[in-house]
Amino acid sequence: MHADGDSGGRALNSRPRSADGAHHEGLIAVCLALLLGLFAVAVAGVVPQESGVAVAIGTPVATSADVEGLPLRSAEGGRTSATLLRFDLPEGGGDGSRWVVRVERNAVESVWLQRGQWRSRQLGFFSPDGSEGVLPSSYVFPLPAGWTGPVEVELHALGSVRRTLHPRVMSETQATRLEQYGVAASAMIYASLFTIGLLALALFSAARDRLFLALFAFTLVALLTMAAVNGHLYQLPGLRAFAFWRLQGVSALALLLCAAWLQMLLQYADANQERPLRKRIVDYASLGLVAVAAVCLLNVPQVAIVLQHVQIVLFSLALLLGLGILVDAARRRVLMAWPLAVMAVLTLVGVVMVELSTRGHLLDTVLIRYGYQMGSVVGVAILSVGLIGRIGEYRHQRDRELLARADTERRMQREAARSDLVAELQAKLRMLPVGDTQWTAFRLLLDRLMPLLPVERCVVAARGYHGHDLLVVDPVECMEPVKTQVGKRELALKRQAANAIALQQPVTVEGQPSIVAIEAVVPLQIRAPAWGVLLLQRAGADGFTTEELSLASDFARLTLLHVDQAVAAVNLRRSAELDALTGSLNRRTIDQWLARTFSEGAREQQPASILFIDLDHFKSVNDRHGHACGDFCLRNVAMALRGALSEGDLFGRYGGEEFIAILPGRSGAAARVIAEQLRMAVENLHLDWSGQPLRLTVSVGVATRLEHEETPDAALERADRALYSAKAHGRNCVQVAPAVFS
Numbered sequence: 001m002h003a004d005g006d007s008g009g010r011a012l013n014s015r016p017r018s019a020d021g022a023h024h025e026g027l028i029a030v031c032l033a034l035l036l037g038l039f040a041v042a043v044a045g046v047v048p049q050e051s052g053v054a055v056a057i058g059t060p061v062a063t064s065a066d067v068e069g070l071p072l073r074s075a076e077g078g079r080t081s082a083t084l085l086r087f088d089l090p091e092g093g094g095d096g097s098r099w100v101v102r103v104e105r106n107a108v109e110s111v112w113l114q115r116g117q118w119r120s121r122q123l124g125f126f127s128p129d130g131s132e133g134v135l136p137s138s139y140v141f142p143l144p145a146g147w148t149g150p151v152e153v154e155l156h157a158l159g160s161v162r163r164t165l166h167p168r169v170m171s172e173t174q175a176t177r178l179e180q181y182g183v184a185a186s187a188m189i190y191a192s193l194f195t196i197g198l199l200a201l202a203l204f205s206a207a208r209d210r211l212f213l214a215l216f217a218f219t220l221v222a223l224l225t226m227a228a229v230n231g232h233l234y235q236l237p238g239l240r241a242f243a244f245w246r247l248q249g250v251s252a253l254a255l256l257l258c259a260a261w262l263q264m265l266l267q268y269a270d271a272n273q274e275r276p277l278r279k280r281i282v283d284y285a286s287l288g289l290v291a292v293a294a295v296c297l298l299n300v301p302q303v304a305i306v307l308q309h310v311q312i313v314l315f316s317l318a319l320l321l322g323l324g325i326l327v328d329a330a331r332r333r334v335l336m337a338w339p340l341a342v343m344a345v346l347t348l349v350g351v352v353m354v355e356l357s358t359r360g361h362l363l364d365t366v367l368i369r370y371g372y373q374m375g376s377v378v379g380v381a382i383l384s385v386g387l388i389g390r391i392g393e394y395r396h397q398r399d400r401e402l403l404a405r406a407d408t409e410r411r412m413q414r415e416a417a418r419s420d421l422v423a424e425l426q427a428k429l430r431m432l433p434v435g436d437t438q439w440t441a442f443r444l445l446l447d448r449l450m451p452l453l454p455v456e457r458c459v460v461a462a463r464g465y466h467g468h469d470l471l472v473v474d475p476v477e478c479m480e481p482v483k484t485q486v487g488k489r490e491l492a493l494k495r496q497a498a499n500a501i502a503l504q505q506p507v508t509v510e511g512q513p514s515i516v517a518i519e520a521v522v523p524l525q526i527r528a529p530a531w532g533v534l535l536l537q538r539a540g541a542d543g544f545t546t547e548e549l550s551l552a553s554d555f556a557r558l559t560l561l562h563v564d565q566a567v568a569a570v571n572l573r574r575s576a577e578l579d580a581l582t583g584s585l586n587r588r589t590i591d592q593w594l595a596r597t598f599s600e601g602a603r604e605q606q607p608a609s610i611l612f613i614d615l616d617h618f619k620s621v622n623d624r625h626g627h628a629c630g631d632f633c634l635r636n637v638a639m640a641l642r643g644a645l646s647e648g649d650l651f652g653r654y655g656g657e658e659f660i661a662i663l664p665g666r667s668g669a670a671a672r673v674i675a676e677q678l679r680m681a682v683e684n685l686h687l688d689w690s691g692q693p694l695r696l697t698v699s700v701g702v703a704t705r706l707e708h709e710e711t712p713d714a715a716l717e718r719a720d721r722a723l724y725s726a727k728a729h730g731r732n733c734v735q736v737a738p739a740v741f742s
């Protein structure tokens with residue numbers, strides 16, 4: 001079974017939005033369109049018909065009217081406008097209630113009705129009367145009960161800028177119904193903006209993105225602006241002072257809203273990064289709008305008159321600029337840009353309609369009055385959805401970063417484990433005997449590999465690797481069952497060891513239908529006929545990733561490399577230190593040990609002795625049986641002599657048929673005894689060369705370090721003379737050199 005896992009991270013879409021994201025956006029847009037449709041149908045069904053008594057607008061009383069309705073001119077200098085309303089009142093109220101004159105709430109200083117001595121209460125936009133109720137949408141003047149038939153009444157208004165009023169006569173019940181509708185519409189608008197504002201704050205605290213703080217600010221300004229436009233701002237105790245700026249305050253807020261809208265869109269469409277020129281244009285436009293808003297707050301009446309004509313142009317320009325940003329964003333497939341663009345167009349149309357109605361070109365209806373505001377709220381809601389959708393993009397981005405970081409950390413962890421393994425292999429394998437080298441190396445391999453791979457069992461099985469069979473198991477408790485399993489699978493494992501790449505296969509247990517584990521077989525690159533495998537077993541059906549398998553292969557390769565190097569180094573060291581024929585220490589090594597033994601003996605005031613051992617009449621062996629027999633004898637004599645020595649004694653071939661034994665810590669007497677043992681060991685050696693028995697003897701010269709001697713030269717000379725003496729005494733004997741030979 002091949003590993004089919006990914007390489008540590010799934011490929012993530014790097015495009016700004018996936019097809020899936022576009023699909024979601026479409027779904028959201030459809031839902032919003034449906035909601036809007038439902039809303040429109042509900043509004044159409046709920047808005048009461050503005051039926052009532054026909055009102056004929058008569059000749060203005062104080063100033064001339066140039067548009068239908070009631071034109072109002074600057075109130076500076078105390079001028080008011082008044083017009084004569086003519087209507088015919090049937091007997092009693094339309095539905096049993098009183099007749100009222102209802103005028104849509106427009107930004108006038110004050111408005112009232114007058115007929116002869118009778119004068120209605122005086123109502124004002126900026127100073128709402130407590131009796132008008134919560135969130136009033138009109139000025140309502142109840143008419144005296146006795147008025148029936150043709151009635152002529154003057155409508156007086158005082159204002160700072162030109163406004164067109166649309167008075168209507170209707171029953172009080174109908175006026176109340178219209179009023180309730182207005183309250184509901186404005187309450188919905190404020191509540192929606194308030195909720196979106198709170199949502200923006202919550203999103204800011206969750207996502208810590210300034211974009212949501214900008215959305216909160218935008219929503220707040222929108223809420224204030226709409227409350228000011230509808231005249232409700234001045235009902236709130238804390239904000240009543242805003243009435244000081246009259247209409248200019250409303251204009252200032254509306255201009256600020258336009259600036260906030262542009263900045264918001266810039267952030268939303270991410271244009272500040274991609275379109276530097278447009279960002280500059282939008283920044284300048286926003287600055288310009290803020291500057292005009294600041295001028296408004298100077299409260300100069302002339303500015304108010306000029307603004308009355310200019311502000312619609314500024315609003316439209318801001319909306320168009322925003323529309324441009326949105327269309328561009330929609331082309332770049334920014335989430336929710338198309339629905340937002342549509343809402344921007346609808347809002348633009350709504351604003352223009354309101355302006356036309358203010359100027360008397362259109363009837364002032366509740367739908368016109370609140371329609372564009374509701375459109376704006378829906379726009380803000382769409383904007384919020386678009387921005388919330390961006391959270392998904394942030395999440396993708398963050399996921400990508402987290403994955404990349406996790407990947408880097410994992411790679412660093414593996415690199416660290418790899419270099420630790422190399423360092424440990426180098427440090428520990430240096431001085432070990434060959435058999436221990438392999439076991440230690442594979443133990444290190446498992447120790448380093450297991451924390452990196454979640455596995456339940458790790459095994460190294462090798463046969464004939466540098467002459468050794470090996471089975472290293474982690475955890476060690478599994479040794480016995482693993483030994484049995486490996487024994488049974490020996491042939492199969494040998495075949496798998498010949499593969500070039502790691503494989504994995506399911507592990508099943510008899511009687512169980514499902515896979516209980518996955519086993520990876522990583523071949524060890526050992527030269528045939530030796531072979532070896534690294535077996536990794538993971539519980540469950542989750543296989544190993546190719547990355548994991550290559551990691552295991554890499555670690556195994558490194559381990560083998562270091563074992564091979566260590567074994568080669570040991571062999572090299574041996575060949576440098578040992579005599580090739582007999583396997584004893586060679587002359588060079590013996591010289592080093594001699595120097596060391598003597599200097600240590602002198603430093604620690606310890607005795608040390610030297611034995612020179614020379615084969616007797618060896619030339620005749622060579623001559624009689626040939627050099628091969630001579631070599632055979634040398635090997636066997638060396639073995640016998642080595643076997644007769646104790647641990648701690650050193651033995652080497654000094655040259656030709658001459659051997660040397662170094663006996664650290666041995667006095668002359670002890671050395672004599674050992675020399676005698678060596679002599680006897682050779683004498684008792686029964687060799688056989690091509691059916692012919694061979695008997696050999698050795699002569700031994702013994703010398704011991706004198707108290708002052710730090711180097712072996714003199715002692716060597718004494719031992720040599722003692723050997724010479726032994727030869728002279730008939731061979732096959734031991735001679736101890738006196739302290740000074742005479």
Ligand SMILES: Nc1nc2c(ncn2[C@@H]2O[C@H](COP(=O)(O)OP(=O)(O)OP(=O)(O)O)[C@@H](O)[C@H]2O)c(=O)[nH]1
Nearest residue numbers: 614615616617618619620622627628630631656657
């Ligand atoms: N086969 C073999 N012979 C060696 C080797 N090294 C030295 N010899 C032989 O050892 C013999 C030494 O002979 P000699 O020095 O005359 O001494 P001997 O015959 O042992 O006689 P004594 O030492 O006086 O008892 C020579 O014939 C060398 O050729 C070796 O590595 N292999």
